[in-house]
Amino acid sequence: MIYLKTEVDGVEREIEIYYDEIFTRCFKCGKELPVDREMIIGMLKDGCSFADTSFSCLVHLVPND
Numbered sequence: 001m002i003y004l005k006t007e008v009d010g011v012e013r014e015i016e017i018y019y020d021e022i023f024t025r026c027f028k029c030g031k032e033l034p035v036d037r038e039m040i041i042g043m044l045k046d047g048c049s050f051a052d053t054s055f056s057c058l059v060h061l062v063p064n065d
C-alpha cells in the first residue's frame with residue numbers, strides 16, 4: 001500500500017492512494033483534472049517533483065518542445 005501521511009486535527013493519518021483518486025488543477029484556469037498513470041510515470045522519468053509540476057487542461061495545452 002502506498003499512502004499519504006498527513007496530520008488532520010492534530011492526529012497523524014495514513015490515507016491510501018488509488019489511481020482514480022489523484023487530481024490536479026490546470027495551472028491557467030484552475031479546472032480539476034484527473035492525473036493518470038502515464039502522467040505520473042512521465043513525471044518520475046523526468047525527475048519532476050509532485051509540488052513543482054504543473055498540468056494544463058486541453059484548452060490551455062502547451063505543446064512540448
Ligand SMILES: [Zn+2]
Binds near residue numbers: 029
Ligand atoms: Zn485550463
